[in-house]
Structures are given as structure tokens and as C-alpha cells.
Amino acid sequence: MLILTCPHCGIQAEETELHNGGEAHLKRVGPDGSDEEFEGYMFARRNPRGVHLERWRHAYGCGKWFIAARCTVTLQVFGTYAAQTTTPPDHIVQAVRAARPDWNPTEEGASE
């Protein structure tokens, strides 16, 4: 049972109060995108064994979306932050690197 702290209301919510929305920081491909770009946006997923930046909605709480940096193997949560950003904020990057020095958010976060 995952327990994540909603950065909007500060509540330590458990999984049953939350709704997962998959990989974060996807860049939307609109009408101008090529077939390849659109396919990448819709389907190609990082699905890492390791640090995953993922969207969660505090569905049974304040209703706001946030992003969690979480390891999919140890389930360690490095931090959560509001969804209104295109890249993970510095404090999150630092928190992850404290445990995983090699972690590179831009490289890992990019969708090819």
C-alpha cells in the first residue's frame, strides 16, 4: 500500500485515496506531429526498473494532480511535487541523486 504525500494539501494519503496517471512530463504531440512522434507520445513508455516520475491524483482528497519520484523496485519515494511543471524541480533531483548519484532526469525523462 503506497503512501504518498500530496504536495498541494500536505496530506499523507494512502494508495486507496489516490489515482495513478502513468508516466509524467510527457510532451503532448498535437496535429502537427508526425506519426512517429505521435506514437512515441501515446505509447512508448520508459517503464524503468528504477526511478520513475509518475503522475498521481489526490482523487479522494483535494483533487489535484501531482508527480511522484518513486523507485519501481524498492518503492522508495524521493519526493512529490505539483504537476504544473515540465521538469522535476531541483530539490527532487537532489533527493534522487542522494540515493542514485548517476540519475539524470533530462536524459531519463525524455521520450525519444
Added chain:
Amino acid sequence: MPDTARSGRYSVFAIAREALRQHKGWNRAWASPEPRDRYKVIVVGAGGHGLATAYYLGKNFGITDVAVLDKGWLGGGNTGRNTTIIRSNYLQDPSAAIYDKALKLYEGLSQDLNYNVMFSPRGLIMLAQTEHEVRGYKRTVYANNLQGVSTEWIDAQRLKELVPIINIDGPRYPVLGGLYQERGGTARHDAVAWGYARACSDMGMHIIQNCEVTGVETEGGQVRAVNTSKGRIGCEKLAMVVAGHSSQLAEMAGFRLPIESVALQALVSEPIKPCMDVVVMANTVHGYLSQSDKGEMVIGGGTDHFNNFTQRGSWHHVEETVRALVETFPMIGRLKMLRQWGGIVDMTGDRSPILSTTPVGGVFVNCGWGTGGFKAIPGSGWAMAELVAKGRPGPLAADFGLDRFREGRFIDESVAAGVAH
């Protein structure tokens, strides 16, 4: 241990013979060889799908210069931790074709492998508990009829006769009828992996356990070798059949898959005397139930909704599943959960599998079976062997290519049943 050991034929006479000599004469079921430095085909993943792929490569195409590598013990992934349900009454043509191929192969698999996989065609019912489900299942009956897949719609009374322990008058979701596939059922999951492994080994193939692939070596867009915890092993062709780790292996070969890995939850009860001869799936309330030959009630439900590689049981989906089944089968309330676990399944963009060529020459991928993997094993292996041997998909695999995501040509089974177990 010689790497060419043969296991010997199994029969009741062999058992009687061995009983007289304290069972000392049995050979190893499969050899335990050291890897050679190259093979024509390397299959990564010694689960049901990987071993079946190797088996049909040998049986259908005469290709036996094959190594099957696994980072753990064979059959130790989803093959060994699923709820063993087998059925083929899928709605969409490509699904029905490959699952029905699998079912037909299951029907003769014990004889084919000379290993009793205990395929038990005890019948499978998918409950319809809303008008919407009734419509979906009736549609499936019409589709299956044209696909040559035997299945039928049964009414609530008939269903009650087949499953006396069910409560068809549930106050919340009365059972309105069901989609019944008499040929569906279960098999002993470990035995499927073991039977294929023994048959592959008997053909001279190498099954190499505890051998983790750490890299894929390519040259000019063509696969050359894999690097493993037991060294570099060369190959002409590489088949990736590693449900739950597909994304990682693809990344080693330099491409990305439309897959996310999530945990599917399952549990069994303590064993009780037989009380249910049919497999029942209740999709409205999210749960399914069968009774194993040992007497345990085998229960499955939903997947966790987040990316996960822990293979552990989690709590709240189990709770949802159990309350759904207690409501549907009130007599199970006082049974006890004996064990719960999770398996990591690949979920694709349309929840249907991928059997495909890849951007790397000589590399083929078989993944994305989601929650439907076990029932597909023989058909999947059959189609994958053809894909690997010929370098292009045959009719069974043709629609399951990676290109479908770019083209928007999805194979969506959730249409009929909510979930595609």
C-alpha cells in the same frame, strides 16, 4: 553432468518399474549445460512462452541449435504465479485465432510432451451481471461462431446448475447469464514449463538457468550476441520472451516498447473438498475463481495501477476481489486466504500482446500478454517459432506487430468484457 542427457519416457509402467528400485533410475528431466559460445537462436526467458517458442522451433522447423536463457529458474516468472485459467473465447479475430490455437494445443499437450500438464477442460463461465455485459457476451458468441471457436450463451438457471455455489440472485448484481466455454479450464502451470523444458532438453537444446542477459550486441543494425552473467553468447537470431522485463531487454537492444509493468494480484484459499467444477469469472465485480485439483480456491482479481517490479502481493485490490467473490459465492466467506502474491505483467497500449519483428535485425519480441499469458502459451510459442524461423510473422502473429500502434490498428478485447483475463 553431460549436456545431452535424455530424460526417458514417462508412463505408468515406468513408475511401477521404478517403484521396485526405490525410484533411483529416473534421469534428470532436463540437462543443466554450460553455454556454448554461439547458437543459431537464443531465446531469452525460460518461462512458458520462451520454452514453447524453443520447442516449436525444434518441432515445426527442425531448429534445435537453440539456447533458452533465464536469469532465474525456469518457469519462475509469471508461468509459476498465475491462476492457470485457459480459454479462447475472445472477441477480436486475431485474439480468438491465437488463443484457440493455444487451447487446441493444450488439449493434446500432455501426449505431445509425454508429460502430464493436467489440462483440465472443466468449462469456464464469464458471468454477465449487467445488461451491458449480456450484450457484450452475446456479441462474443456470434463472433466466436464465425471464428470456429466453440462457446455459448447460457441463462442463469443453467449457470446455477453448473455452479451450485453461486448466488444468482445477488441483491446488487443478479447473474443474468453467462458466456460458457465448455472446452476452457485450467492446467498445472508449473508442469507446462517443466514439460516444455524436458522436451526441449531432449531435443538437444540448452536451457541455461541463472544466466542473466546484461546486454545485446548488434552490428549494422543486426543482432550478433548477448552478453550474460555467464559470458558473451553469439547468435543469429534473438527472441525476447520475458514478460515483466520486456522494456529492460528492449532498452538493451536500443528500442522502446509500448509497455508498462504492473502487478497482478492473486491468492489461494486453504484446500477444501471439491465444491466447484467450473472456472468462473465475474468481471463486473472484478474477480475470478476456480478450484485446483488440490482443493484450493484460486482467486484472481485486478492489477495494481502503478509501475512496479516487486512481484509482491499488495493489499487493496485483494480486498476488492475478495469482497466481490464473497458477494457472488457467499459460502466462501468462512474459507481462509492461505497465500497471496503478485506477478508482474506487461500492459500494452491496447492490452493485447506483441509478437513482432523489431527495429533490430534478427531480434524478435513476444510480450505484452497482460493478464492473459498462461492460456496463450502453446499458441504463442507456435506463432513465435514461426516468426523467428521465417523472419516474418505467419497468420497467427500477423496482427500483433508493433506497427499497429503507429497505425492506430488496435486489438481491443476490453470491448466485450471489461477486462481481458
Added chain:
Amino acid sequence: MTHVPPFRLPRGGRLIDRSDQLGFRFDGRHLRGLRGDTLASALLANGQMMMGRSFKYHRPRGPVASGAEEPNALLGLGQGGRFEPNQRATTTALVPGMVTRSQNCWPSLDADIGAVNDWLSPLLPAGFYYKTFIHPRPFWKHVFEPVIRRSAGLGKAPTDPDPDLYEQAYGFADVVVVGGGIAGLQAARDAAAGGGSVTVLEQSPHWGGRTPIDHAGGQDAIDALLTDLRAMPGVTLRRNCMATGLYDHGYLIAREALADHDPNQGIPRQRLWRIRAGRVITATGALERPLSFACNDVPGVMLASAMRDFIDLHGVAPGQRIVVVTNNDDAYRTALIAADAGLDVAAIVDARPQATGDLPQAVRDRGIEVLTGSAIAKVKGRRHVEAVAICDQDGEGKITRTVECDAVAMSGGWSPVVHLYSHCGGKLTWDDAQALFRPDPDRPPLGADGQGIAQAVGAANGDLCCAGDLERPEGATMPVWVMPARAPHKLRAKMWLDYQNDVKVTDVELAAREGYASVEHTKRYTTLGMATDQGKLSNINGLAVLSGALDQPIPATGTTTFRPPYTPLTLATIAADARGEAFQPLRKTPMHGWHEAKGASWEPVGHWRRPYAYPQGAEDREAAVAREILAVRKGVGTLDASTLGKIVVKGPDAGRFMDMMYTNMMSTLKVGRCRYGLMCNENGFLMDDGVVARLSDDTWLCHTTTGGADRIHAHMEDWLQCEWWDWKVFTANLTEQYAQIAVAGPQARTLLERLNGSIDLSADALPFMAWAEGDLAGIPARIFRISFSGELSFEIAVPAARGLELWEKLHDAGADLGITPYGTEAMHVMRAEKGFIMIGDETDGTIIPQDLGLDWAISKKKADYIGKRAQRRLHMVDGTRWKLVGLQSLDGQVLPDGAYAATDQVNANGQRVTEGRVTSSYRSPTLDRPVAMGLVRHGPARMGQVLEFPMPSGAVMKARIVDPVFYDKEGSRLNG
């Protein structure tokens, strides 16, 4: 002494109350026990050593343990809905009037037909079924499997629903200590001293664990700790509460027994705790291991600690003349306690070359014979112990002497209970000195912060001799995995590892020989550790035997995975309160009660119930639907449309946002007007539809389907929060604020005008697809001139609390107009007559609006909308897609819903090639003939062509492709 053991001792028994006799039944016999007994101790006190039969060979079985690890003494307990199979006698408190039965035997425990399997056992080694029953093929299904299945299972299946109550509760604690023995209580005291909340969970009704039994002064030490703890703030001490599983992020599941087997209190029988623990201390103790000697499964052979428990706690003698067999000092305590109780201890058989510690000395001082370097070659007796044959441990089993006895206390050493520590990823380490696996403090289970979340203390940590301050030196344990060390096959074939599943040493050795060498392979091939005790007694011994067979050290073999729950957990406890009416929330509209009173036949839609139809008298559903439709077509009807979603979208950027959400151009909709809109997902597929009304310059009201309200609201918020967070748009889901009533039919306006409202309902003032606000019958209302039935129709939204009032006023005022409530099915049929699509009927998640001829609702002017890019992909535009048409059956029969049209071709997989399917099909009461819609390849270009629909019966139905609008194509009625 005239008693034949087992029996109740004249003295002793710290838990029993000899003045309170309790009657109970076992296999029909009326027996008596004492308050404080477990079922097992009560049965033993009545001379009943044999309590069941093993799973495979049906061997006689008596209790081997005294706690949660017991594999043998499983009973069917209770009657009717309270019947419970496989109830563990050693942990079940005796309650007056209990009804119990032995299991897995027929016709009786003593005369069991299945015991023939025992004689056939040479033919039934591990995995025999994989090697046989292969030919002839049909025999497996029709002969072999039915026979195997009939022998499956232990206890009987219950038949009735459980009438008891169950509940859940959420707990929070900084520290949870699992285990109320001395180590746990000390750890709790230490933790509480640092402040914060500490919860201690003890599985049994008693504090102290083994300490009061095994240590002089133990009870005093426990009492002192309890006194301290009770005085500390923030400490919660909870008994009868089994921690069953530790899950991710420190989520601990525990089962508290409140009224087990005593349902008359009217309170929940069990409570499932879901505890968020900051840290977990496992003080779960250790389990004693059996020894593997021949016939170690004969009733009367039990763990030394169990025998000690029965004597000390319950005053029950498992035997009169006892042999203790051991590889450690601890078992000598059993000899001392037995001797103290006046029982005869015939000998101690100690596998170690010497035994010189305090305990052996104390035993020798009593004049009890200690045979070191010795082993049991074989237990004699079949249904109970008659004697043991003694041999040298370091030999092949040559019998040196025979000792008559009626009970054997065995101890193979102890294994820490590591389950909770392991459940969510904690790793174990092999302690070679003590021959046990214990928690590896360097690899604990991790919490959300990446730090270790669990810690083991006391015996659970492998500190076996340490009982707080009561530490007592003991001699070293000598690992003994097979007794005697070089036992031949004949003896090994009688050494039980897994008592319940009948797995023997030779089975594990066979598995290893055949290459099932991974510990998981061996477990699965032999079923070792897969019984209801989940290998609590057998795992380590099995591992050791496997390691021996593979000639590798035990840590190289590893362990199988420990899965929750620690002990089996009742399913009803998991379901808890969510049964019957509370199974799922039932959503009710404000008019729900009215529908129910009028005999509505319900249809579940999501968590809502909607009236499918209102059958009257003897009318069936079909007749009711037809009557309702004709009433609407000819007069006026009302539909409860309250379940439709109502989402307000407001803000300076709302128009722009609406244009992204819908395929239509919504920003140009005029205030006061409505527009039918389509909503797609990013994959291009149609996900919802509904009428949008523009309420003001910056405000739109979106109607969704019944199932869509929450989903669409979440969808909107997703895009607003995660993609366009700089857009100034607010949404509010007001679905439940309003009751909504559709008033449809040629008399609709007449009816509404009778209700004296402030709104001009004339066609000029309120034309089709307009809305107006005001009041109606004194209720504030918004009236939408929209129609899903094809008739003149008004949808009226009023505050939910006044919905029923309006509904009733409509029915009062319309009585003479024949006003008729209609349900969802009438609505479905009427819209099909009109060729209106229905989300969920014409769509199934794979349909794009273009498939349905809805191109008119897709704005060509907009640069973008959700789904637009997806709809340009090859398969969305390749011309092969099936498109919406009407279907007219040729023979006047209703086409079956869902039927497929087939060509005479066959595809490469041998499947008939299809070219369309029926999506909606009804007999139209209005037209008195069938109407249907379907999706057909190139359908709109094939008007007039005939399709063939093969039926499973072999018959073929034919239908002509026609226009999908069957009724009032000009729309004169709805525009009226």
C-alpha cells in the same frame, strides 16, 4: 493410575479453570473440556490423540505442535453458515457447545478407506502424476482427474453464507511491536520510553510467549513489564491480534479476534486492522523444528515445546511414558516439566556426542537416562506410539535397543519466525553456528523513505537463549537433518518433512535427482511447504535435505519466498463490512423512492440504479417498454434523467478549453443555446457525448452520460492541471446538485404550461436546442429544449431536494394526459427509432465519430482538439472502417444484437471474414416492425444491399442496408 494417556493431569495447568467444565462435540461424541483449554488440549484430555488424516496417504495424524504452526490437528468447526473447515485445534479456544469433526477421512477417522494410499505409496512418489495418466488422452478428463479431484482438499466445503459480522479499522503507530513475549514487551518499553505511539500485537490471549513456561520467574518478569507498559502514555497492548502481513510502505495488516465462535454478543466476530506503522519490530519468536527419523509422524510424536505446553498450560499429559529426542539443551526442559508432572521420562535420546550443560545435568540428577550420540531409528506403532528403536546417530540405523513409550518429544532446534520481516523484501542470512536463517539487519524491508522499516528482536532475531534478563546458558545445538546421519532409503522413505502434504525425505531427494534443483522447483514438485501451515515446520528441514542431496551449503540453496498471510486469514474478515447492502455504494436519484414504489424494474448503470421499465400488474418488461414508448409517442412521458452528468466550465479561457475537449466548435455557441457535442480521448476514440449549454459569456454547462460524469470531470481536470495549467478555467461537477426530468411527447408543452412557470415555453421563445431559466411550479428551474426520443421534449433541472416534488406535480397535472413514466429501455428504443447513437451501444471504445457518420459534429475549422491527431493515423482513414447504417431484416424478425455479418470468404486463420455487426436492434412499437443499426464496411455506400448474418444454430438471417433514421426523418416532431 488407571487412565490410558493422553489424559488430564491431576494438578497443574496454568491456563485452565478446573471449576468450569465446558461440553463440546467431536465426531458426534459428547466430550468435556475446561475453560482455558484449546480444542487440541481438550481433545487430548479426553484421550483423543488422533485428530485427522494426512492429505495424500491418509496417515493417522495427531497434533505435533501447540500453536500456529500446527499442520495436523485441523478440524471442521461449527455448523450451518458458521461451519469452518481446517480450523487449527491448537489455536482455537474451547467454547461451550462447540461442534467439531475430523477431516479427510471416510467413513470415519478410525476406518478410513483412503488409507489404502499409504500402502500404494511406493507408486506415488513426488510428482508421479506428471509421469502418468497421459494415455489414452480422454482418460485424464473422464477418469483420472475426477478420481484425483475427489480426493482433493482437506475439510468440507461450507455451504451457507456466513451470518457473522466483520469489520475493519485503520490504525496508526510510530512503532508496532509484533509479539507479546518478553522480547517484544521489552522492545515496546524501550520504544515507548523515547516517546511516540507504540502498539503491541499479540496473537494469543496471553502475554509472555514461552517465557512463563520456560523460565522460573518468567511470569513475574512479564507481569512487571506489563505494569510498566500500562503506565506509559501512547502504549496500546492488543491481544488476540495476529499480524498477518507486512506490506509496502509499512502497511501492516492484522486480524483481531473479537467474538470468535461466540457470535451471540452481537458484535463483529473479527476485525481487520490496517495499520500504518512508522517502524515495525518483529518479536515473533521462533518455531521448534521436528527431527527427521523414520515414522516421525505417528500420533504421539510431537515437538518437545508442544508437549511442554500441553503439560504446563493445560495440565494435559500427551503420554505416560515419554522419550525425548533432541539435538539441543532446550528439549531437556520438557523432560523436567514432564517429570515434575509425575510422568515417566524413559530416556533422552540426544544426537550430540555429549550433553554437559545445566539442563542435561538437571535431568540426570532426576535419574533420567541420557543417551548421547544416539538417534531414533524408527518409531513403532501405527495409530499411536508404542516404542522407539534406538540407534547411533552417526550410523545407518542399526538398532541398539528398543524403549517402550507412548509419546515422543522431539526437538531439532529452533527457527526464528521471519515471515513479517520477509513479506515486503527483507532478506535473511544463514547463521551457521546456530543452523538457522535469521533476519539480515543490513537488508531490511524498506519504507517509503528508503530506510529500513523492520527490525527483529529476541528469538525472532536468532537470540534463542536470551529471554531478557532471564538469560540462561545452553549448550550448542548440533544440526541434525536426517536421523541417523547415514540412514538408508528404507528409513528415509518413512521420514516425514511435511506432515500434512506427506512429503518425505526421499521425495525431496528424488526431486533433486531429477533436476528440480531450485528450491522453488523442489517445493512445487513435491508440494513441500504448500500445506495450510505453509511449511512453518518443514521448510528448513526440507531445505537442508535438498542441500544435502545437491551437495551444497544451505545458504546456496536459499529459501522459498515468504508470502502473506502468516496464518490463514478468513475471507469474510477481508471483505469485512462490504457485504449485502454495504457491498458497494448504491447511488440513488431524488426520485429513487418513487420509482421503487411504482415497481420499477431496475437496471444497474455504474453504481446507479435506473428504472429499466415500470411493469404494471402482470405485464412483463417487454410489454411495459412498448406501452411506455407508445405513451410518449402519443401523449407525454417522464424520464428520470438525474444521473446525467452536469459539469460547469467557467473562465476567460473556457471557450478555448471547450474547443479542445469537444470535437465540435463550442466557443461559438450562443448564450441561451444548446449543442450536441462529442468528446474523444487522445487516442481518437469517442468517449462520451451530451448536450452542452452556454450559460453565460464565460460559462458552459456540459451534460455527460450517466457513467461519464466523474470520468469526464476527471478528464477535464487532468488536462487543465497537467497540460494547460496556465489557462484560466474552473470546472465544477454539479451532477448531484440537480434533479433532471425529461418531459417528452406531443403533450409535453401542454403539461408544462399547466404548472404555472415563469418561462415562456412556446416554440418561438424556446425553440429546439435552446434553454431558459426561471421557475416552474414554484421551483427554480432550468429548462432545456432538447430531445433524445425524437419527440417534443423538455429537460428540466431543479435543485435535487425538490426533484421529487416536481416529478409528482408533473404526474398530478398530467393524469388526464395519460402521463407515463418511462425507463431506460424505452429511451433506448426511441432513440434507435430515430437513428441516434448511444455511447456504449454504437461505441465500444474502438469507434471514432467518423465511423458513426458524425462528421458534421467535427469542426473543420479548429486547429486542434483532443483526439484530432490520432484520427489522422493510417487505420483511422484507410477507408476500410465499418460505418453506421440502418439495417432492415428481410423476414421481419428482430436481428440479434451483436450479430456479425459474414462474407463467404475465410481468412488465413480459417475464420469467416466479417463485414459488419449489429449495434442496436429492437422491435419498434412505434413502427410495429424491427429497427436496427449496425456498423458495416463501406456501409453508407451500399444502401439497399443485403447482408447475411450467420447464427450459431446454422441459420442465416438477412438484412438490407438502409438509412439509420427510421422515424420522423424530417424532425418535425421534435421541432414542434
Added chain:
Amino acid sequence: MAEHLARISPVTDLGMIALRGDLAAIADAAGMAAPDRTGIATDGPRSLAWMSPDEALLILPAPQTPEAVEALTLALDGQHALVADVSDARAVFDVIGPGAADVIAKLAPVDAAAMPQGHLRRTRMAQVATAIWRIEGGFRVIGFRSTGDYLGLILRNAAIAGSGLAPR
């Protein structure tokens, strides 16, 4: 027989107004102090609750609601804000009694006993969304109208006499 853990009583005389926008502006318009994050500020018969960073809920006597909606709409005119009467969309229960925290703790993944005064917790009770805060002698629970019967049922089930959470 012992007493029920708490008395479960429906509350029907409350009005509620959902307010989205800048919270300071909303509080201004409502003439109330702005609530802290997850707080609920009470002033006489009215309470203003923090629902999310851009949403508040004004709870007031039902008869005052239409007027308050109008006043708030007027006061927030010209700002990016949304005012909606949601009084009829709600079902409200008071859980009063010595075991009130136990009742909450059986249904919501919330440390009910530790919940401070003036704090509003949005969460789930069994299978429905609720908001909970402390009132004199217990808790007030808001759920949705359509599932009001369900909410009442599970609250009553959780309050069975003799089923308190204290260790026994």
C-alpha cells in the same frame, strides 16, 4: 446492552457553496478569515473550509444560501472565480458520542483520534468520498447525496454497541 459507539444523525439544514478562485479573494467576499491549508474556519453560523489550493466550501444555514450565492457572485464579479450552490448535492451526518473517533477510524484511512480541531480531512469512507471535521462531541461528515443512504448505513454499522476499538 451497551450503548452505541456514537449517535449517527443526518443533518439537513445546511447550505453549502463551492467556491473556486483565489482563496484570499474568496474569503474576502465571504467576509470570513481565509482558512489555512486543510483548515476549516468557523465564524458564528458559517464555516469556510479549505478544499484545495483554489477551492473553498462555505457552509452556512440553509435559508441563507440563495442570498449568499448572489452576494458572493456579485463580490467576485470581474475575477476569475466560480460560485456554485452545492447544498443539494450533499448528505451530511453528525457522529456524536464517546466512540465517535472509533467510528471514523473504522471507515476512513485517517488517524481520527489525532485529528485536530479546525482541520478538515477530505478522504474516503469505505467506498465513498467524504470530508470530515471535528465538532462538539464528535465529528461531522459530508458525503454525496446519491450515496447518503450508503454513508448512513456504514456509519451505523461501525457504531454497533460493544465494538469499540479499545483493546480488550
